[in-house]
Amino acid sequence: MTDAAGRLAALAEEALGAPLPLRVRAWDHSEAGPPGTPTLVVRRRRALRRVLWKPGELGLARAWVAGDLEIEGDLYQALELLAGLLWERGPGSRRSRLAAAFQALRDPALRSAARELIALAGPGLPPPPPPEEARTPWSGPLHTPRRDKVAISHHYDVGNDFYERVLGPSMVYSCAYWEDGPGGTLEDAQHAKLDLVCRKLDLRPGQRLLDVGCGWGSMVLHAVREYGVTAVGITLSEEQAAYARKRIAEAGLTDRIEIRVQDYRKVVDGPYDAISSIGMAEHVGAVRYAEYTTILHRLLKPGGRLLNHQIARRPEPDEEAYRVDEFIDRYVFPDGELAPIGRTVGQLEQAGFEVRDVEAIREHYALTLRAWVANLERHWTEAVRLTSPGRARVWRLYMAACALSFERNRIGVNQVLAVRTPGDGSSGLPLRTRDWRE
Structure with a gap:
């Protein structure tokens, strides 16, 4: 596989309707995106599986916690650039623009993009969350x-x-x-x-x-x-x-x-x-x-x-x-x-x-x-x-x-x-x- 970063950037632009606001470096050392911005480093393909299974902030956060994603450069600037994707809602949706974009991949018009993203993510079951960091789920009434x-x-x-x-x-x-x-x-x-x-x-x-x-x-x-x-x-x-x-x-x-x-x-x-x-x-x-x-x-x-x-x-x-x-x-x-x-x-x-x-x-x-x-x-x-x-x-x-x-x-x-x-x-x-x- 070559130019994973270029493929990711193209898929993101197709799903989001706009180019990624920061540079991307993939696990194959390829890079794409605007120069002079912080770089989102996708260290492992597993990061994509995390986001595919939990679209939005949680999937990205799990990839970050596990070390599958990193930021090179100013963290605040990177978050500012990503703010519109993470916090602004998609049209007519309570989901973030990022989560809405992943939801949109189910549209038949984006089927080929979805298949390519799944191929980039690689085979395997959804990766478990980093177990030592997430709290143990519980049920029952809140705030007892x-x-x-x-x-x-x-x-x-x-x-x-x-x-x-x-x-x-x-x-x-x-x-x-x-x-x-x-x-x-x-x-x-x-x-x-x-x-x-x-x-x-x-x-x-x-x-x-x-x-x-x-x-x-x-x-x-x-x-x-x-x-x-x-x-x-x-x-x-x-x-x-x-x-x-x-x-x-x-x-x-x-x-x-x-x-x-x-x-x-x-x-x-x-x-x-x-x-x-x-x-x-x-x-x-x-x-x-x-x-x-x-x-x-x-x-x-x-x-x-x-x-x-x-x-x-x-x-x-x-x-x-x-x-x-x-x-x-x-x-x-x-x-x-x-x-x-x-x-x-x-x-x-x-x-x-x-x-x-x-x-x-x-x-x-x-x-x-x-x-x-x-x-x-x-x-x-x-x-x-x-x-x-x-x-x-x-x-x-x-x-x-x-x-x-x-x-x-x-x-x-x-x-x-x-x-x-x-x-x-x-x-x-x-x-x-x-x-x-x-």
């Missing part, structure tokens, strides 16, 4: 305490050493707040985010804080050190809890901070003066969100504040047809769900909260993700050793693609400040809530 614990373990119990390399010294796995712009450091931006949350919550010495989804303990440590509160942090990850407890002990704060491996539905020791939920609500799910907001409202004392920091998606024309991205669900955040910001605000209000402030910080997350990708690439050899080549490839692709999603306004992130307003209607907030330094 047991299922949520397994899902959280899949993502967060990758290894604390691995996350140290990616997140840096702050060990914060949520959107940072880049007060000094892109020229600042990730550590300063994460410190600024934690401090912004504390100021919005108006934390004072002697108050009691609940941090829902406390991660590796950074929020509770900051709040106790800088604002004199006592704190409880809850997580479903055993590895996160162990790491957080070690940090707290080293800081000499075990008498003021408690870390629990506990589901938010099991917390019964309210009331708290303030609650922070930073990057946790994405795991709650639509079927449980009303329960989540009701529980947090009950756990706050009258006049207490909630800061809910959460990624949001754009509303769908048909909300009933919304589906979680297959790659994210299978390889990254099992059972994770995003909701439009309007729905989140509405459900907080239905639970009894008064929503006082919504701050959109979408661009900040793009900067954060690019910093994490840079950390991962800088420590690539160690990251592979600490996890596996496939797992490191999952995180690199996932974080880079998410950075572009925030930059292109496909998803956003918001901090919502809500109050359990007491019966006399006093919110306790200043008249100018945007100046959180007052």
Whole structure:
């Protein structure tokens, strides 16, 4: 077989109705496509079988995770060039343009192209997904305490050493707040985010804080050190809890901070003066969100504040047809769900909260993700050793693609400040809530 790249490029143009936007190099070392762009390297014919059996993002992602596909050159530029194929929908379809193109190969008019693509892919059964990277499928109701614990373990119990390399010294796995712009450091931006949350919550010495989804303990440590509160942090990850407890002990704060491996539905020791939920609500799910907001409202004392920091998606024309991205669900955040910001605000209000402030910080997350990708690439050899080549490839692709999603306004992130307003209607907030330094 010769000129596999040329044949692939011609077939892609026939199916897509437009030439491929980047260069291709095939397993036979042939190349085709526009020069001066990043190169999509198809290392094995097996990559084509993966995409034929799972058209769209999932097939491409599996080929990437297995090392059947690689990008030479700027990964962000390559994803930008592929964005129209991966994220834009085909005409009259909910499928991506790429998936729609593979579906179109069933058209009799494209039968010869389909046969040639199958011949290029080679014989054999559909290749299994990289087994050590995809989560084990399960059935049953979504977002039960047991299922949520397994899902959280899949993502967060990758290894604390691995996350140290990616997140840096702050060990914060949520959107940072880049007060000094892109020229600042990730550590300063994460410190600024934690401090912004504390100021919005108006934390004072002697108050009691609940941090829902406390991660590796950074929020509770900051709040106790800088604002004199006592704190409880809850997580479903055993590895996160162990790491957080070690940090707290080293800081000499075990008498003021408690870390629990506990589901938010099991917390019964309210009331708290303030609650922070930073990057946790994405795991709650639509079927449980009303329960989540009701529980947090009950756990706050009258006049207490909630800061809910959460990624949001754009509303769908048909909300009933919304589906979680297959790659994210299978390889990254099992059972994770995003909701439009309007729905989140509405459900907080239905639970009894008064929503006082919504701050959109979408661009900040793009900067954060690019910093994490840079950390991962800088420590690539160690990251592979600490996890596996496939797992490191999952995180690199996932974080880079998410950075572009925030930059292109496909998803956003918001901090919502809500109050359990007491019966006399006093919110306790200043008249100018945007100046959180007052």
